[in-house]
Amino acid sequence: MRIQKFMLAASAATLALTMGAASAQEVVRIGTEGAYPPFNVLEADGTLTGFDIDIANALCEEMEVQCEFVTSDWDGIIPGLLAGRFDAIIASMSITEERKQQVDFTEKYYNTPPAIAVPNDSELTEATDEALSGIALGAQSSTTHSNYAEEKLPSADLRLYPTADEYKLDIASGRIDAVIDDVIVLSEWLDSEDGACCKLLDTLETDPVINGEGAGIAVRPGEDELREKFNAAILAIRENGTYQEINDKYFDVDVYGS
């Protein structure tokens, strides 16, 4: 548990001025959240692991650049990118119209549908707006899932949490009746000891407007060079088997989608 050493170093009061950002870079700073298992997790020993991280490392290797990871709170991740705290976001961020107004996206690198989980003793049987009416539904704020809940499940009593960890605490204590998130994220959690409280209710129909085309890599608007490099790298690791290798390390199914 030695995360703190570098966090302290990073939190020293500096007004860092870095010239030129990502243009002629050898180093690409990748923003990620670190609280979204199994995609990106900040381990107790301070290392980042997960599908997103492995993919990012594979992409950087393909692009022959050095990756440097920066963790950010989810709420602040797009402002952080725009402000130049990092050059790209690889954090399971869905490509949506709303976000496209702020940042540019690469092609998707995976696509999975949202789902709803409920406590084991829940009386809910289906995940429709009608059935969820008045039900306390937890979601992580600023996610496609919270947007989905706002748009498609307006009768539910939506509670927005800063990270997935907090809604997990609250559904385990019975404070909320259901949570909505990515099906892979939920399954991973339900299979773990932590998720013993709960079960998967249903997988939801994705809505292209809300859920977008899958998870992509976000870059600052106009950084076309970097974006295209990422696109080429995604194609390359899909073709040379690296993607499959990473995929199989984490999942039984191919998360790339059709």
Place this chain on the structure above:
Amino acid sequence: MSVIQRVLPPEPPPPALAAGWSASRIIGHLFLAIWIAGSVALFLFLVGSYDSQKMIQYGPGYLSGLWITLQLVIISVVLGAILSVPVALGRMSTNKVFGALAYVYVYFFRGTPLIAQLFLIYYGLGQFRGALETVGLWTFFREPWYCALFAFTLNTAAYQAEILRGAIASVPVGQHEGAAALGLPRNVTFRKIILPQAMMVALRPYGNEIILMIKGSAIVSIITVFDLMGETRRAFSRTFDFQTYLWAAVFYLLIVEALRNLWAVLERRLTRHLKR
């Protein structure tokens, strides 16, 4: 005409010194100019980025958030005022046990951050669902709104107890003695003589406490309550538009200033008999 006026004829007062551009004047005007430029920029920014669709989508949310904030503050301040009476009595009591309990209570709630207290109650008590269910309190602690209300009430009660105690202690002993000399019973002395004078002293700190609660209440947004700050964060998380925070700032400043002016009027009115 007196002698003196003959010797020294009256002269008009010297002309006022021409106001030069002293250093402080320049700095003052500079900073004022910065403020004016800032408010003009703010106004232009808010007008320029006015988006009727966003207004329609998030405007009502802001109003309901404002209402939640006000409700939370008003109810917790009133409940806190009630709870503060026994705590203040405990602080003034000569009974060692009672006094120590009140002291620990006040020290804990004034010595730790409100946000830590809120987390302790919200997430901490969530751990004891089973126990709370058996005593029938879970329905209360299940709701984030009630948790926030509970935390704020306990917190403000500690501060208000100290205000109350300080105010009562500020009434001179002579007032007690005078009342005793008149043969007034102790409770009448307290109600008719001590309390009114103490309240006069306490008025200003009470006002400050309410303002602190309004500002402090912004943290409930972190435990999923959609107060003014919560609605702001929701709007920001969907639009990434910075004006969402600026609108919140405008709202908070308006409430706090309104309250401050109301308090100033109240204070002038209640203490007008002390003016000469």
Place this chain on the structure above:
Amino acid sequence: MLQALMTWLDPLCGTLGIFRLFPSDSLLACGDTGWGDEIASGVFVTVSLALATLPLGLFAGFMLALAKQSKEKSLRLAADIYTTIFRGLPELLTLFLVYYGAQIGLQNLLSAMGSSTTIEINAFLAGMVALGLVFSAYSSEVLVSAFHAIPNGQYEAGAALGLRRSTTMRRIIIPQLVRIALPGLGNLWMILLKETALVSVIGLADILRQTGIAARVTREAFMFFGLACLIYLVLAMLSSIVIHYIERWAGRDEART
């Protein structure tokens, strides 16, 4: 050598640290299995943030207090506007405004000037600036009332002795000012210490953030948030001891009556 000494003296996870009292497999142990070392670093961040903010806030507060007493109306007005704004905004909102706003504002300013430099305001700096703004607004009020408590005769006596205005300020006014303002400033320090907890919301790894992560991972929310409260209490107690000594030191020349 110095490092070794510091490690040894570290009150939480050092050789004689409190968390060393827990067995190495407990939740509070200092090491890879426990959360002791994380929390210790959180304490370090909280204390350094508060200590870094203090001089900034005090200096700005002193300048504001001078401005508020100026004969120049515009200066008084400008200072009053400052106080109204930063005493009226919730500290959390000030923090967000600085953290997101200053970054966006500075970035726009730089690109407007044609520079492609990226500027970064990290959570520590944002916290320092935001808390410094709030602290200076409050401390200016404390200092103004302390200034009022110093009789005019003190300035006049200085002038009568032929001292310059700056010397009068330095040798006569400020020593008295410090003594009078200390209790009020001590209170503000306590408030500052508690307000640093808000910085956990923008991701700075302070006490509350570290205990919060521990609470989520271990599911022992009550214990860890309770521990956070206890640590803040201990910091408050230590502060009041230190403040007491400073007050005694500042009052050492006071005439005994």
